[in-house]
Amino acid sequence: MKKLTCYFVMLTLALLIIAIPSTDAQEKLTIAWAQWDPANYLDELSKDFTAETGIEVDLVQISWSHFQDQVFTAFVGKSDRYDIVIGDSQWLGRNSVGGHYIDLTDWINENIDVDSIYATAMEAFAEYPKGSGKYWALPAEVDANGFLYRTDLFEAENEKAAFKEKYGYELAPPKTYAELRDIAEFFTRPPDLYGVAPWYSKEYDGITMGFQQVMWSYGGSYGDPETYKVDGHINSDDVVKALEYYKSLKAFSPPDSPNYYWAETLDAYKAGKVAMAMDYFAFFPGVVSSDQNPNYYDKTGFFVSPAGPKGHAISIGGQGMSISAYSKNQEIAKQYLKWFMQKPVQEKWAQLGGFTPHEEVLQSEVFLNATPFNRAFAASFPYLRDFWAVPEYAELLAACQTGWNQVIIGSKSAKEALDEIARKHEAIFEDAGYYD
Amino acid sequence: MRSARFSRGFSDYQIKMAFIMPTMILLILMNIFPLLWSLYLSFHRYKASMPNRPAKFIGVQNYARLLTDPEIWGYFQTTAYFVVLAVITQFIIGFGLALLLNREFRYKGVVTTLILLPMMLSPVVVGLFWRFIFASDASGLVNYLLSSLLSESIGWTTDPKIAMLAVVIVDTWMWSPFMMLISLAGLSAIPKYLYEAADVDRASRWFKFRWITLPLVSPLLLIALLFRTMDAFKMFDIVYVLTREGGPGTVTETVSMNLYRLAFRNYNTGKACAMAYLLLIIIVALSNIYVKQLNKVRGEA
Numbered sequence: 123m124k125k126l127t128c129y130f131v132m133l134t135l136a137l138l139i140i141a142i143p144s145t146d147a148q149e150k151l152t153i154a155w156a157q158w159d160p161a162n163y164l165d166e167l168s169k170d171f172t173a174e175t176g177i178e179v180d181l182v183q184i185s186w187s188h189f190q191d192q193v194f195t196a197f198v199g200k201s202d203r204y205d206i207v208i209g210d211s212q213w214l215g216r217n218s219v220g221g222h223y224i225d226l227t228d229w230i231n232e233n234i235d236v237d238s239i240y241a242t243a244m245e246a247f248a249e250y251p252k253g254s255g256k257y258w259a260l261p262a263e264v265d266a267n268g269f270l271y272r273t274d275l276f277e278a279e280n281e282k283a284a285f286k287e288k289y290g291y292e293l294a295p296p297k298t299y300a301e302l303r304d305i306a307e308f309f310t311r312p313p314d315l316y317g318v319a320p321w322y323s324k325e326y327d328g329i330t331m332g333f334q335q336v337m338w339s340y341g342g343s344y345g346d347p348e349t350y351k352v353d354g355h356i357n358s359d360d361v362v363k364a365l366e367y368y369k370s371l372k373a374f375s376p377p378d379s380p381n382y383y384w385a386e387t388l389d390a391y392k393a394g395k396v397a398m399a400m401d402y403f404a405f406f407p408g409v410v411s412s413d414q415n416p417n418y419y420d421k422t423g424f425f426v427s428p429a430g431p432k433g434h435a436i437s438i439g440g441q442g443m444s445i446s447a448y449s450k451n452q453e454i455a456k457q458y459l460k461w462f463m464q465k466p467v468q469e470k471w472a473q474l475g476g477f478t479p480h481e482e483v484l485q486s487e488v489f490l491n492a493t494p495f496n497r498a499f500a501a502s503f504p505y506l507r508d509f510w511a512v513p514e515y516a517e518l519l520a521a522c523q524t525g526w527n528q529v530i531i532g533s534k535s536a537k538e539a540l541d542e543i544a545r546k547h548e549a550i551f552e553d554a555g556y557y558d
Numbered sequence: 559m560r561s562a563r564f565s566r567g568f569s570d571y572q573i574k575m576a577f578i579m580p581t582m583i584l585l586i587l588m589n590i591f592p593l594l595w596s597l598y599l600s601f602h603r604y605k606a607s608m609p610n611r612p613a614k615f616i617g618v619q620n621y622a623r624l625l626t627d628p629e630i631w632g633y634f635q636t637t638a639y640f641v642v643l644a645v646i647t648q649f650i651i652g653f654g655l656a657l658l659l660n661r662e663f664r665y666k667g668v669v670t671t672l673i674l675l676p677m678m679l680s681p682v683v684v685g686l687f688w689r690f691i692f693a694s695d696a697s698g699l700v701n702y703l704l705s706s707l708l709s710e711s712i713g714w715t716t717d718p719k720i721a722m723l724a725v726v727i728v729d730t731w732m733w734s735p736f737m738m739l740i741s742l743a744g745l746s747a748i749p750k751y752l753y754e755a756a757d758v759d760r761a762s763r764w765f766k767f768r769w770i771t772l773p774l775v776s777p778l779l780l781i782a783l784l785f786r787t788m789d790a791f792k793m794f795d796i797v798y799v800l801t802r803e804g805g806p807g808t809v810t811e812t813v814s815m816n817l818y819r820l821a822f823r824n825y826n827t828g829k830a831c832a833m834a835y836l837l838l839i840i841i842v843a844l845s846n847i848y849v850k851q852l853n854k855v856r857g858e859a
Contacts, residue, residue: 167711190823192823194607194822194825195822196608197607198606198609198825214609216608216825219607219608220608220609220610221608221609221610222607225576277562297627313695313696313711324802324803324804324806324807325802325803326803337595359795364719376694376695377694377695377710377711377713377716378694378695378698378713378715378716379695380713380714380716380805381694381716381802381805387579393697395695439799455806470611509792513607513608514824516823516824516825517824518825520823522807523809524811527805527807528806528807528808530806530807531716531718531806531807531809532718532806533718533806533807533809534807
């Protein structure tokens with residue numbers, strides 16, 4: 123029995139030694155972001171911060187499919203695992219109201235030159251409620267939904283002549299959704315080539331990010347941001363027309379397009395299956411890389427998402443930097459944010475491939491000429507718009523994702539689906555007390 | 559006094575308690591407490607993502623809303639449809655394989671192990687590689703093989719009429735070996751002398767199967783069916799990966815998929831707890847039917 127007691131004591135001691143945290147003298151900042159190229163750029167950039175301050179930066183890259191779940195689970199568990207979270211704009215409402223992000227309003231007003239940041243980016247990634255002047259983040263990577271196209275097809279003389287003969291105007295990157303449809307139809311030659319790869323996927327925010335810019339450009343909206351009334355907005359005739367238009371593109375898309383989001387449209391493009399593809403600008407470095415896109419890296423052009431009959435709006439992408447309310451390193455995190463927003467750092471961020479929110483850097487010739495797609499990206503900026511950023515965004519998003527996907531696969535008509543989405547959205551707002 | 563007692567050692571009761579208590583504490587912390595806590599939350603309006611908003615008691619409102627929501631009933635129907643299709647197919651294939659393998663032949667061990675492989679893989683991995691196999695154009699293996707027979711490729715995960723079939727095929731590929739394994743265990747436990755006696759009486763193969771094999775193997779078959787039904791009712795991983803979160807539309811949106819959405823996307827914790835309890839009640843009820851049938855079969859045997 124004595125032996126047993128001895129073993130027990132030894133085991134307890136061993137467990138205690140393992141459990142006692144290491145008392146490493148070096149300060150460390152942990153940043154959570156999704157696993158993609160911009161995170162690699164930030165990792166590289168953060169080495170300068172470490173060199174300047176001696177503070178180590180650990181950038182945790184989480185796969186896109188688990189990014190939201192992993193961060194939110196950490197928040198719900200009040201974990202101090204992450205000091206800075208680079209999260210989607212839609213997360214602002216939930217994480218500010220839920221107390222997961224710290225209020226940065228006073229700190230930003232005192233330490234950051236807000237006027238140097240693009241106002242659209244500040245509103246989308248930092249401010250909640252919109253127009254309140256309350257800040258919970260600083261824009262880190264400002265992205266937009268854009269298009270890439272095959273220059274070898276668009277510039278081929280025989281294609282240009284055939285297109286002009288059929289449609290009566292020159293073949294060029296489309297400026298309107300009507301032109302986009304014509305070009306998509308023209309290049310649809312199954313089973314080897316299709317006209318366009320749009321986002322139709324039910325995954326996360328796939329079809330919503332693809333369709334909402336068409337909806338806005340056709341004159342539609344999600345609802346009244348003042349009263350949160352939805353009926354008559356999201357199911358208006360304009361949105362019905364927009365959704366019918368968006369569905370019509372399916373005839374010119376590869377057969378598996380109902381599953382397409384950013385990864386799939388990119389793959390379809392690289393495989394030579396489509397003449398045009400929708401994607402976030404942040405993924406375009408891979409398209410011009412001869413390693414990642416050996417067949418078309420030098421035959422690719424980029425254009426701004428087209429305008430609709432009643433306007434021009436583009437889905438905003440990218441993320442903002444927020445400080446976790448559970449972080450034990452909030453002061454260091456603020457130091458990092460302040461360092462990151464400095465002009466020379468933003469210039470290097472843009473040089474590495476990051477999409478800077480710094481207005482002056484964004485409009486500089488150096489940035490505009492840095493990549494073949496930066497000009498189209500900068501031109502997209504005035505048209506950027508976002509989904510609801512209220513705490514209930516996930517429920518609102520789920521209703522849209524399901525409803526719009528049902529229209530694409532033919533389970534519901536556009537009007538039926540939109541009426542259903544309007545009913546669900548109003549129920550969600552009512553439940554959350556927006557109509558009280 | 560203390561050292562005297564220490565030297566006498568612990569009593570049998572104390573040693574028993576020392577061994578049992580860690581398990582008991584773990585069970586209470588990891589199973590009993592969450593079960594009771596989630597039951598408590600199911601009667602409240604509560605979002606785990608809003609810890610600063612206290613849970614508000616709303617009685618049975620979560621249950622009432624779930625039970626009167628036609629969409630939720632739709633997900634239950636989808637799940638039931640999947641369970642029936644998948645479990646019956648797996649039963650037929652698994653039992654058939656077990657009958658084929660229940661004899662001595664060369665490399666039997668290797669063949670059995672190979673058949674069991676799918677069951678050992680992670681469902682997410684299975685979902686991912688079947689996603690490629692089922693790709694809707696010629697890059698998908700199945701459509702490539704069928705391309706000489708069909709003029710158009712099949713939208714395995716994009717066609718609303720086909721998507722559920724794709725999920726059933728993948729689940730069957732993965733879990734038929736489990737049915738086979740349990741059936742094989744049952745078949746190999748049947749005493750040989752029963753067949754020898756039947757041979758002496760010149761019994762037909764059908765007679766031997768109907769009156770010896772089936773009655774003796776059926777308790778194990780029912781156990782296999784019970785496990786598979788319970789598991790299939792909780793189908794989540796394959797649907798999440800293969801058909802992109804229950805698509806196309808809501809065609810493959812099972813109850814568990816929707817529960818995940820409620821709990822971890824919408825963080826509608828109270829409602830999600832209520833839904834989990836509804837699912838638990840249904841699974842317990844189904845299990846009871848199986849157990850009763852099992853007892854009946856055992857009695858007959």
